[in-house]
Amino acid sequence: MVASPQLIASIRLLQLARAELHQFVEQELEKNPLLEPASNDGESFGDVLPMSREDQIGARENDIDRPTSAGASERLGDWKSLRNTTNNPPGNRPTLDEFTASTETLHDHVAGQIALTPFTPQERLIAGQLAAHLEDTGYLQAHLSELAERLNIRTADVERVLAALQQFDPPGIFARTLSECLEIQLRQRDRFDPAMAALVANLELLARRDFQALKQLCGVDQEDLLDMLHEIRALDPKPGNRFQSGAPESIIPDVWVTPSPGGGWQIELDPDTLPKLLINQTYLAEVSRLTDQNPKDQAFLNECLQNANWLIRSLDQRAKTILKVTAEIVRQQGAFLEHGVAHLRPLNLRTVAEAINVHESTVSRVTSNKYMLTPRGVFELKYFFTVALVSCQGGEAHSAEAVRHRIKAIIAAESPGDVLSDDDIAVRLKNTGIDVARRTVTKYREAMNIPSSVQRRREKRLWLSANQGMAPGTADQSGA
Known part of the structure; x- marks a missing residue:
């Protein structure tokens, strides 16, 4: 035509x-x-x-x-x-x-972690001063000796608080140089061995791609050096950039x-x-x-x-x-508007096209970059089109978005002593009639930026131990 x-x-x-x-x-x-x-x-x-x-x-x-x-x-x-x-x-x-969702800035994120850390009053004051000198990229622009002199405290006290702040999320925050930023991230991954330390200390050679000199300094062969370079590339040189510093666009x-x-x-x-x-x-x-x-x-x-x-x-x-x-x-999605994302139904473009007697490509064009305001929020029209996941019991299929919501709810209900693996989550979903494989659970979990069960268990134990070390009543308030 x-x-x-x-x-x-x-x-x-x-x-x-x-x-x-x-x-x-x-x-x-x-x-x-x-x-x-x-x-x-x-x-x-x-x-x-x-x-x-x-x-x-x-x-x-x-x-x-x-x-x-x-x-x-x-x-x-x-x-x-x-x-x-x-x-x-x-x-x-x-x-x-x-x-409109409130956008969390880097300083808001850091302030929340400072509030949950069992600092002494003096350490909390130092932490607040250091956070005030934090750039949007996540780097610290402050001289510790000058800050100690202004607060009339020892420089060692400032360094001790800084070491605690450098363990905050996102990894690499409160670093003063690029080398220190990478070192912090590698230490948190338990990958900062002597060979990696030599590599991080000679980033100028890496920038010049002088691999022969790096192999000699690190004491590794070419294969090990390539593995180390892959690890370096996986790090975030500006960890604060993931947070939005300006006003969100409406x-x-x-x-x-x-x-x-x-x-x-x-x-x-x-x-x-x-x-x-x-x-x-x-x-x-x-x-x-x-x-x-x-x-x-x-x-x-x-x-x-x-x-x-x-x-x-x-x-x-x-x-x-x-x-x-x-x-x-x-x-088609009336149940979602009434009861929430758990009731989002599988839907494809062809179903809507046949219902209103237009071509499928027309529906695709209409739903691109168009938004709908509902009592449950603002959604792009394409949000309502999700693939179907088979039901175990031969009933109505489940939408992928509803399954993601179910996975998120299961993980949110975990206790520090009962952290579920992806296999456990797949079993729980199957018990509720959702037939989903373990690898699908892993894919959906990673897409939602949810850590693995090992990382979640470690974080929950750290949070629990930190709250147990606070004064009575403090943990309840912070948890609220």
Whole structure:
């Protein structure tokens, strides 16, 4: 099939994110003199759909592949657009601040660890002063002797506290040089032997790739040196960079999903994210009179009018398609909105495409870089599409995201004396009807940045011993 330029542009328009869409519309406004932005008081795209609780219950009771395109189209037609008559006015919408996750900075992370460390009052004061000189990269920029003199204490006391701070997370923090940063990380991995110490002390030779000199200094052969270089590359030279230092960027959702007063859910496209355009009919009439005798000008005017009509129709079609895709997602994932991520169902693009009678690629474009605001937070539309994991008991399949949530909950409920291995977690999941292999548990755990059972056991024992060394009542407060 040969796609026309306008069809290609319509497809591209469908997958644009909010910022890209507004930039595209601004460019069209500059090029086309007939276009003008519509007033906010004008008619919207007809972008509010109520979904009854009966529709949700019916969708949950049937198989996820059950919708037919005809049935879905009839239901969408029955849902009547409520232009500007929403039962949930903008003043009653949840604010984005309710769902904005607070971003932990490096200094917040360090302050929390200082609070949980059994320091003496003097050591806690020193730790606070050292933390104040911590850069965003994780390096310490302070002279210990000057700090000791200012606090009227011994330099040895400052060095002792610094040694404790250098054991904090992330590994390598509070180092004063790159060599010290790498040394701290290697010591925590129990890999700082004499050969590795010689390598870390001669990083300038490594930068020059003088491997022959490094082999002599480290007393190793070429194979051992290559293994050591792989270990060095696996370290983080700037451990503080994983924390965000600036203000987080806000995500503006394209769709709002709110509880409907009559039960079920109400779906509304955010009018602030939808550019609305009109054709300036007055200007068109005036220019048409002036260009009647000039065929070239008349052709240009006709082209502008054609492009303007196309863009207005394309924007309207884009809004309606986003609304239809979102409505089907909400119908399929109603249990998630009511009960949480543990009830997220497996869903694929084909199921939604067949339900609303569009091509699968259209659903893929609609769900790219589009966000939905729900009572449970802001989610990208692609979040609701997850693979299915087979049930042990022949029941309904489980979504991968729900299984990840279950794994996280199991690990969070561990006690210091009962840390579960990946095999144990797989057995527990199987007992609840989720058939998942041990390697799958490992993959999901690592994707969530959860340490292995050995690391978790060590951390829990350290935390327990630290709290047992505090004054009575301190552990309970810190745990709270």
